[in-house]
Amino acid sequence: MKRVAVFTSGGDAPGMNACIRAVVRGAVYHGLEVFGIRRGYSGMINGDIFQMSSHSVSNIVQRGGTVLKSARSKEFMTPEGRAKAYDQLKKFDIEGLVAIGGNGTFTGATLFFDEYGIPTVGAPGTIDNDLYGTDHTIG
Structure with missing residues (x-):
């Protein structure tokens, strides 16, 4: 995986920017190219994808919300929406995902993995603390 x-x-939940920074810096440290997807699954469908670097996540921890912005997407919950998202990821040769969010985010990630097999890591980021199997979450 590259x-x-x-x-x-x-x-959004407090701490998401710290998680984004950790993902980006960790990926770069291990020799991976890392991309950000703005506005969650909506951005994945629409191709709002850009390359990130350690520099691009400097000074984001103290900022509120999420620098990648966040959105809910009804379209992603349809097979056609997920097919569009997959096509966008293929354009960028993206081989793996890190999904930061709550139960809706993880439901979408599970559907996407089941259909397309893209390895996905979920980081629990929710103020609801409604994810089974977690005692604590980001937020």
Whole structure:
């Protein structure tokens, strides 16, 4: 795996920027190219994807919300929407995803993995703390 993308989806939560920074810096440290997807699954469908670097995540920890912005996407919950998202990821040769969000984010990530097999890591980021199997989440 050489290219991964990180995105936030659903409601934002405190600490998401710290998680984004950790993902980007960790990926760069391990020799991966890392991309950001703006506005969650909506951005994935629309191709709002850009390359990130350690420099691009400097000084983001203290900022509120998520620098990648966040959105909910009804379109992604359809097979056609997920097919569009997959086509966009293929254009950028993205081979893995890091999804930061809550139960809706993880539901979408599971559907996407089941259909397209793209390895995905989920980072629990929710103020609802409604993810099974987690005692604590970002937020």
